[in-house]
Amino acid sequence: MWLFFTITLLLSCLGMLVLLWLKRYxxxxxxxxFAGARPRLGEFxxxxxxxxxxxxxxxxxxxxxxxxxxxxxxxxxxxxxxxxGTETLLERGLQVLRHKTDAPRQGGEASPFLREVAEHKKIxxxxxxxxxxx
Numbered sequence: 016m017w018l019f020f021t022i023t024l025l026l027s028c029l030g031m032l033v034l035l036w037l038k039r040y041x042x043x044x045x046x047x048x049f050a051g052a053r054p055r056l057g058e059f060x061x062x063x064x065x066x067x068x069x070x071x072x073x074x075x076x077x078x079x080x081x082x083x084x085x086x087x088x089x090x091x092x093x094x095x096x097x098x099x100g101t102e103t104l105l106e107r108g109l110q111v112l113r114h115k116t117d118a119p120r121q122g123g124e125a126s127p128f129l130r131e132v133a134e135h136k137k138i139x140x141x142x143x144x145x146x147x148x149x
Contacts, residue, residue, distance in 0.1 A: 041047055049056075125133070 037048060047053070
């Protein structure tokens with residue numbers, strides 16, 4: 016790895032020396048290298064710099080906002096799925112427990128709170144009635 020960095024440093028120094036020699040030659044003789052291409056290159060690099068300074072950060076900010084929104088939606092749906100799955104597992108466990116213990120069924124009326132909970136569960140499930148006693 017050190018060999019790569021050493022060669023890169025030497026090539027960079029050599030390139031800098033060539034640029035300094037060319038600039039000195041231009042200043043002494045008054046003759047410019049690539050005089051016709053310099054305005055076009057200047058315009059190209061100016062447009063590129065404007066794009067890098069303004070357009071690219073705006074695109075990255077927009078992408079970051081979309082990614083954040085998608086992550087929030089995914090997290091919300093995942094938590095909702097886990098909650099519903101946990102509730103389903105708990106209901107199945109309760110059914111198994113009732114079946115194993117042969118708990119006596121009381122024919123009495125459910126409390127208003129339990130009726131309200133059952134109605135809310137029906138709304139959450141989209142009005143599906145699974146036929147389970149409440």
